[in-house]
Amino acid sequence: MGIHEYLFITFFWGLPGIAGAWMAKGREKNPLVWGLFSALFPFVLLVLWFQKPDHEVPGYFHKCQFCGATYPWKRSTCKYCGSAHHAPESTLP
Numbered sequence: 001m002g003i004h005e006y007l008f009i010t011f012f013w014g015l016p017g018i019a020g021a022w023m024a025k026g027r028e029k030n031p032l033v034w035g036l037f038s039a040l041f042p043f044v045l046l047v048l049w050f051q052k053p054d055h056e057v058p059g060y061f062h063k064c065q066f067c068g069a070t071y072p073w074k075r076s077t078c079k080y081c082g083s084a085h086h087a088p089e090s091t092l093p
């Protein structure tokens with residue numbers, strides 16, 4: 001195989017795999033499994049994209065304490081109700 005075939009494989013199998021693994025990580029799923037599925041079936045990326053976590057994932061998603069929606073970490077206010085997020089609550093019993 002020449003370099004072009006390798007490039008083709010990298011773009012058509014590698015990139016969806018990497019994107020899938022990255023999104024899975026942010027959603028607390030197994031990056032290896034989801035990366036592999038994304039490489040084989042690129043539509044899995046869409047499934048991942050719309051599947052938000054149901055709890056806070058530090059560095060990726062905030063969970064709104066008021067309406068319960070999850071929204072991207074880089075936003076400082078809830079995308080749905082406009083409330084500012086607070087520091088994560090203590091998990092002490």
Ligand SMILES: [Zn+2]
Binds near residue numbers: 066067078079082083
């Ligand atoms: Zn909210």
